[in-house]
Amino acid sequence: MCLSDTTLLSLYMKMNIREYDRSDKRSIYDYSKGLLNKTLRDFLESDEISKMGKGKLGQLVEEIYFGIKNNPNPRPDFEEAGVELKCTPLNTGSNGEYLIKERLVCNMINYCEVVTEDFEHSHFYLKCQLMLIIFYLHKSDASPLDLMFIFSVLWKLEEKDLLIIKQDYNIIITKIIRGEAHLLSEGDTMYLGACRKGQKDDGLVEQPNSDIKAPKRAFCLKMAYMRTILDFAKKSKYGYSTNVQFSGGQLVSAEELKAKSFEELIIGRFGNYFGKNYRDIAKECDIDLSRNPKNMFAMIANSISANGKKVSVNQSEEFKKAGLTMKTIRVNAHGTIKEAMSFENINYSEVNDCENWYDSRLYEIFSSRFMFVVFREQNANKGDYILDDAFFWTMPQSDLEKAEQYWQHIKAIIKADKIDDNYWWKSKDEKLFHVRPKASKSTDCVLSPSGKKVKKFCYWFNNSYIKEIVSKRQEIRNEK
DNA sequence: GCATGATCATGC
DNA sequence: GCATGATCATGC
Numbered sequence: 001m002c003l004s005d006t007t008l009l010s011l012y013m014k015m016n017i018r019e020y021d022r023s024d025k026r027s028i029y030d031y032s033k034g035l036l037n038k039t040l041r042d043f044l045e046s047d048e049i050s051k052m053g054k055g056k057l058g059q060l061v062e063e064i065y066f067g068i069k070n071n072p073n074p075r076p077d078f079e080e081a082g083v084e085l086k087c088t089p090l091n092t093g094s095n096g097e098y099l100i101k102e103r104l105v106c107n108m109i110n111y112c113e114v115v116t117e118d119f120e121h122s123h124f125y126l127k128c129q130l131m132l133i134i135f136y137l138h139k140s141d142a143s144p145l146d147l148m149f150i151f152s153v154l155w156k157l158e159e160k161d162l163l164i165i166k167q168d169y170n171i172i173i174t175k176i177i178r179g180e181a182h183l184l185s186e187g188d189t190m191y192l193g194a195c196r197k198g199q200k201d202d203g204l205v206e207q208p209n210s211d212i213k214a215p216k217r218a219f220c221l222k223m224a225y226m227r228t229i230l231d232f233a234k235k236s237k238y239g240y241s242t243n244v245q246f247s248g249g250q251l252v253s254a255e256e257l258k259a260k261s262f263e264e265l266i267i268g269r270f271g272n273y274f275g276k277n278y279r280d281i282a283k284e285c286d287i288d289l290s291r292n293p294k295n296m297f298a299m300i301a302n303s304i305s306a307n308g309k310k311v312s313v314n315q316s317e318e319f320k321k322a323g324l325t326m327k328t329i330r331v332n333a334h335g336t337i338k339e340a341m342s343f344e345n346i347n348y349s350e351v352n353d354c355e356n357w358y359d360s361r362l363y364e365i366f367s368s369r370f371m372f373v374v375f376r377e378q379n380a381n382k383g384d385y386i387l388d389d390a391f392f393w394t395m396p397q398s399d400l401e402k403a404e405q406y407w408q409h410i411k412a413i414i415k416a417d418k419i420d421d422n423y424w425w426k427s428k429d430e431k432l433f434h435v436r437p438k439a440s441k442s443t444d445c446v447l448s449p450s451g452k453k454v455k456k457f458c459y460w461f462n463n464s465y466i467k468e469i470v471s472k473r474q475e476i477r478n479e480k
Numbered sequence: 481g482c483a484t485g486a487t488c489a490t491g492c
Numbered sequence: 493g494c495a496t497g498a499t500c501a502t503g504c
Binding site for chain 2: 291292293294295296299312315336340421426427428434436437438439440441442444455463
Binding site: 292294295327 | 494495496
């Protein structure tokens with residue numbers, strides 16, 4: 001507890017003025033709106049402020065604003081209403097827009113205990129199905145009393161989300177049972193992650209079925225999932241929804257998820273098409289190639305993944321919430337990769353203003369999970385590609401370290417005001433990644449941080465790096 | 481034959 | 493009108 005009993009008593013008396021029904025989720029939500037555009041200091045008398053102990057923001061909001069005591073139970077904070085209260089920070093981006101700062105940490109993983117808990121008895125499931133998520137603006141070194149609240153959302157984990165989260169949970173538990181707690185990674189799962197928790201030198205802990213000690217981890221809702229909640233908060237006037245409709249369409253149904261994992265379902269849809277020529281697949285899928293669209297291989301892969309539905313896979317609910325991206329790869333008959341792989345344009349001011357690699361947009365892109373669809377040419381220079389493979393992939397940690405150097409180099413060039421073809425990492429440098437133009441015309445320019453008109457460039461994977469990814473995948477396939 | 485710079489079709 | 497997901501086209 002953070003506050004003295006007399007302070008709490010005076011706060012409870014104030015609660016009677018600002019009343020809400022703690023057994024009613026709607027009432028709790030409506031009451032939470034009173035926090036927005038305010039700080040906790042606004043709800044304290046000056047003599048109370050001096051009595052404040054140190055506390056975490058979430059705990060202080062519970063005590064000062066809602067008048068409830070912190071609850072370490074495996075039950076939600078507002079028990080009768082089944083609502084768990086979460087406070088989570090936002091950053092402001094270079095355009096002034098709000099960005100998610102952190103994954104939402106739910107509860108610590110005790111490796112030795114968790115292996116005996118099935119999902120339905122897990123702390124996460126018992127606590128977090130319905131959350132009142134209050135977003136505040138992060139300010140380094142500020143007192144928790146001076147943090148400004150921005151959005152309040154009542155977020156329910158719907159049936160489909162819970163099915164995917166249950167699959168995530170089981171992936172994590174299975175790894176721990178195998179004695180591989182030290183190998184856990186957020187890249188393993190879709191919505192629910194096992195994130196590092198605690199300082200670097202914070203000691204390792206024991207795990208079952210292995211003598212190797214593992215870093216402490218907690219269950220969390222991953223960054224991409226939090227971004228979709230924030231998108232909802234930005235768009236919705238009220239943020240009260242226990243059933244959010246997702247505009248991008250859905251790839252799989254709850255019924256399907258009861259039988260198979262999400263990845264199995266999507267990859268399974270490719271089954272009948274493997275080994276077929278792309279033109280034949282296009283005919284079967286009713287895709288018009290007569291105008292030679294530049295993204296025709298992506299159109300084909302999209303149609304198969306979406307089971308023929310008019311849904312853009314990369315905009316679908318599941319891909320958005322999991323931060324997944326589908327990309328196509330073409331392998332030439334002699335084994336080289338037809339084209340390098342492009343990503344977003346470099347937002348020069350974003351890179352210029354971003355101090356920490358882990359907060360950068362490039363880290364966000366490269367650390368997310370990909371689905372690669374591979375087409376392979378049968379005869380050299382004939383362009384007779386067949387559908388060869390489809391698989392999910394996450395960049396290994398060692399390559400992410402090289403990506404940081406890539407990002408630092410880009411940043412240095414922007415800082416030096418030398419945004420130009422001559423200075424970037426080139427494909428020839430063989431450093432996994434390079435920078436190349438991407439624009440509608442070479443005269444299609446943007447302003448640099450220094451106010452100069454400069455060309456648009458984007459992030460690229462080298463052909464040779466894609467080749468490495470494909471051959472490693474090939475080894476795994478051959479083992480099976 | 482590949483690296484590099486340039487550009488395009490689609491879909492929101 | 494622009495972002496996305498790519499491919500095209502040239503010259504070394």
